[in-house]
Amino acid sequence: MGLKGKIVSIDDNKLNLMLIESMLESMNLEIRSFTDPSHALDYIKISHPDLIFTDYMMPEMDGIALIKRVRETEPDVPIVMITAVDDDDSIKLSALNAGASDFLYKPLKLYEFQVRVKNLLSLRKNQLLLKDRAALLQREVETATLKIRMREFETLTIIGRASEYKDTETGNHIKRVAHYSKALSEHIGMDSEFTDALFFSAPLHDIGKLGIPDSILLKPGKLDEQEFSVMKEHTTIGYKILADSEGKYLKFGADIALSHHERWDGRGYPNRLSGDNIPICGRIVAVSDVFDALLSKRPYKQKWEYDDARRFIQENGGIMFDPQLVDAFDKLKEVFLDIMHSYDDADK
Amino acid sequence: MQEENPEPVGGFAGFSFGELQAQIGLAPDVLASLLREFCEDSEADLKKAVEELAAGNVRNSRDLLHSVRSAAGNMRLSFLSEKLKNADEFVKKNDTVYVKELIKEITDILIFIKNETIRRREHGT
Numbered sequence: 001m002g003l004k005g006k007i008v009s010i011d012d013n014k015l016n017l018m019l020i021e022s023m024l025e026s027m028n029l030e031i032r033s034f035t036d037p038s039h040a041l042d043y044i045k046i047s048h049p050d051l052i053f054t055d056y057m058m059p060e061m062d063g064i065a066l067i068k069r070v071r072e073t074e075p076d077v078p079i080v081m082i083t084a085v086d087d088d089d090s091i092k093l094s095a096l097n098a099g100a101s102d103f104l105y106k107p108l109k110l111y112e113f114q115v116r117v118k119n120l121l122s123l124r125k126n127q128l129l130l131k132d133r134a135a136l137l138q139r140e141v142e143t144a145t146l147k148i149r150m151r152e153f154e155t156l157t158i159i160g161r162a163s164e165y166k167d168t169e170t171g172n173h174i175k176r177v178a179h180y181s182k183a184l185s186e187h188i189g190m191d192s193e194f195t196d197a198l199f200f201s202a203p204l205h206d207i208g209k210l211g212i213p214d215s216i217l218l219k220p221g222k223l224d225e226q227e228f229s230v231m232k233e234h235t236t237i238g239y240k241i242l243a244d245s246e247g248k249y250l251k252f253g254a255d256i257a258l259s260h261h262e263r264w265d266g267r268g269y270p271n272r273l274s275g276d277n278i279p280i281c282g283r284i285v286a287v288s289d290v291f292d293a294l295l296s297k298r299p300y301k302q303k304w305e306y307d308d309a310r311r312f313i314q315e316n317g318g319i320m321f322d323p324q325l326v327d328a329f330d331k332l333k334e335v336f337l338d339i340m341h342s343y344d345d346a347d348k
Numbered sequence: 349m350q351e352e353n354p355e356p357v358g359g360f361a362g363f364s365f366g367e368l369q370a371q372i373g374l375a376p377d378v379l380a381s382l383l384r385e386f387c388e389d390s391e392a393d394l395k396k397a398v399e400e401l402a403a404g405n406v407r408n409s410r411d412l413l414h415s416v417r418s419a420a421g422n423m424r425l426s427f428l429s430e431k432l433k434n435a436d437e438f439v440k441k442n443d444t445v446y447v448k449e450l451i452k453e454i455t456d457i458l459i460f461i462k463n464e465t466i467r468r469r470e471h472g473t
Binding site: 011012013014015016018019022023025055057059084106107108109110111 | 372373374378382385386389390411414415416418419421422423424
């Protein structure tokens with residue numbers, strides 16, 4: 001802006017406008033004068049001036065109404081209301097409440113007026129510099145936060161993958177589960193903060209498998225009752241590993257680890273929760289995890305056909321899975337296929 | 349707040365170009381051009397105010413008087429401001445005859461100021 005600020009002056013009396021223009025003539029400023037407040041408002045919206053002067057008493061729209069309208073689009077620009085000395089204090093109070101920054105009294109004094117303009121433009125200049133600086137800092141913080149998040153995600157993915165490798169060596173399983181879960185979460189209208197947390201934490205759903213003996217975890221074939229009982233402990237082990245953490249995603253991961261084997265009908269584990277009592281993060285990851293597990297080869301089972309896996313999920317809506325999520329799963333067929341192909345184990 | 353220091357010029361007390369120029373601080377040419385504009389616009393507005401009053405449009409008449417008064421105040425012509433305030437009071441009282449008299453008086457002053465300004469410009473005094 002420099003000191004060559006853009007000034008808008010509004011008064012229903014042309015001569016008052018000319019007087020202001022004359023008083024500012026030597027200051028090398030860009031001045032636009034309006035006798036019609038509506039035209040001034042249109043101009044202000046597109047030109048974003050640095051300083052506005054308005055008269056109080058105007059026939060179509062008084063100065064207070066004008067200030068209110070300006071403030072809808074220009075919250076920061078200094079606005080000076082020019083009033084008569086003997087104007088009622090309530091007018092000045094209303095103007096302040098409407099968003100006036102300052103007052104000037106008629107008749108204007110040249111030097112006082114010029115000094116006031118200079119000061120207000122200087123204020124505006126600093127205001128804009130501060131805004132630029134704040135925007136720059138904001139961008140830097142966002143970039144740094146994103147970097148931290150990506151690193152955290154990478155760390156979480158590696159931890160998750162460590163448990164997956166111990167289990168079945170399906171390296172991309174956790175990535176697919178994260179992406180499937182994100183798609184489901186977005187589809188059912190969860191907010192972006194929740195969806196992000198879910199995306200970053202879903203890879204930890206099986207972290208508790210690190211505490212399961214290899215003889216059980218890697219056993220080819222069906223587990224017996226006692227072995228299955230031990231296997232089920234991966235949910236509570238995972239929870240214990242993560243629950244005490246201060247990290248947002250790790251805490252969220254604890255809930256997922258604990259609840260992703262609960263079933264909608266209450267026959268899941270470890271707490272036999274049912275319906276809405278199961279945290280939504282666990283319900284979402286349950287659909288994603290089972291669907292992906294069915295399509296993966298494991299020591300104890302062959303890979304399922306795609307259509308069979310889809311049918312299994314569909315048939316278990318309201319039994320194993322939240323029916324709302326099964327409905328979302330149905331509608332997201334193409335999205336799931338894209339994720340499946342993007343993170344195909346064979347290509348990695 | 350008015351800091352008028354009346355100086356009789358050409359038989360009319362209350363207007364002195366030099367005094368006004370010192371108070372406002374504008375260059376003489378700029379002030380002269382503003383004064384001329386003010387006088388011409390105000391004469392037209394006052395004429396319109398009388399017409400509006402005659403037609404019974406009190407509100408319009410008062411708006412016009414206020415506009416001229418506001419400009420006179422800004423030009424530090426407080427003697428005019430006072431007369432315009434007075435005229436407004438009598439418009440409110442619907443005393444059309446006296447309002448017309450006052451407006452005639454104000455118009456005469458405006459003509460005087462305009463002539464004085466022109467004379468000053470032409471003779472550089």
